[in-house]
Amino acid sequence: MKRLLSIVTILGLTGLGLSLSATAQNQPAQSQTSAGQAQQQPVDTQSARAFEGKITKAGDKLVLQESSTQQAYQLDDQDKAKRFEGKKVKITATMDPNTNTLHVVDIAPVER
DSSP: OHHHHHHHHHHHHHHHHHHHHHHHHHHHHHHHHHHHHHHHSOOOOOOOEEEEEEEEEETTEEEEEETTTOOEEEESOHHHHHTTBTSEEEEEEEEETTTTEEEEEEEEEOOO
16 A cells, blocks of 8 residues: 555656646747747837938939938928928938938928
8 A cells, every 4th residue: 555655646746747847848938939029019119300401302302401411311201392392491200221211290491
């Protein structure tokens, strides 16, 4: 009887050990999945900022020639920019650094 009780106890402890081992192996995989999901979600950290310069033509498109850096930026909203062609303006926009395009939020003339 003692022998049977010892065997049952050993089997029970072995089963508990296997269960704990399986749980420990699954947790890192779940953590990696959670981290992977966090990396896949887009993070929009870019906020609009002000750009000052003159609206000019570059080929058939209107661009902003920034005053301080002389950098030319493409404008995504040609209709808004058309009213200000040849004028100094302040544009509130976000910039796409890959295409050097300003996503226009607002355009206002600069007071002289």
